[in-house]
Amino acid sequence: MKITAIVAVSENNIIGVNGRIPWHIPEDLKRFKAETYGHALIVGRETFKSIGKPLPGRHSFIVSKEWLYRPNTDLRTHCKSISDAIARAKNKEYEKAYIIGGENIYRDGMQYCDEVHLTRVHTTVEYRPDDIVARFYDEYFLLPWEANFQAFDSGQTSDGKASFYKYVRVR
Ligand SMILES: NC(=O)c1ccc[n+]([C@@H]2O[C@H](COP(=O)([O-])OP(=O)(O)OC[C@H]3O[C@@H](n4cnc5c(N)ncnc54)[C@H](OP(=O)(O)O)[C@@H]3O)[C@@H](O)[C@H]2O)c1
DSSP states (O other): OEEEEEEEEETTSEEEETTBOSOOOHHHHHHHHHHHTTSEEEEEHHHHHHHOSOOTTSEEEEEOTTGGGSOOOSSEEEESSHHHHHHHHHHTTOSEEEEOOOHHHHHHHGGGOSEEEEEEESOOOOOOTTSOEEESSOTTTHHHHHHHEEEEEEEEOTTSSEEEEEEEEOO
């Protein structure tokens, strides 16, 4: 099973503020849907809560340490760890799984990824001191991450407000 992290990141490496994504880029959402449709999603409890329900046509493997207390359905499976989510997706014979965040899941899941599909949003996100800010690559995983992947430029939105990159694991 191929595992890909898919993420949108501001110029100052922010992916969320106060539990929300601080931009709206319809082209990126369309791309996200087209790419992930029919596949497994590996998602943190907080991000799943903010989406509110399983995304149509995709199976959500929701990662939480409190997985035992929640019922599974056809489109949602609760998992105790990222490796448990990967095992359960493989068990259901998915060929592709997408790690879709948030911060904690990207950080802990990067070690399992064959590819990273990154949308660079050309904006600098402003935030206040008491805001809860989620970041993508910081000193904890930028360096090992960049050393292990090769980057390919794969285009931009029609208004030039975001660029797409594909990173493929080389070691
Ligand atoms: N820009 C983007 O592409 C993008 C994509 C997704 C999300 N986001 C943003 O990211 C932010 C949310 O990130 P977050 O880090 O706060 O939340 P999160 O990663 O979605 O969820 C965190 C929760 O997931 C569970 N978890 C995480 N790592 C785990 C592990 N290794 N093993 C077991 N359980 C684990 C824990 O649940 P329990 O507490 O239940 O144990 C943890 O509290 C939001 O602002 C959201 O908008 C941005």
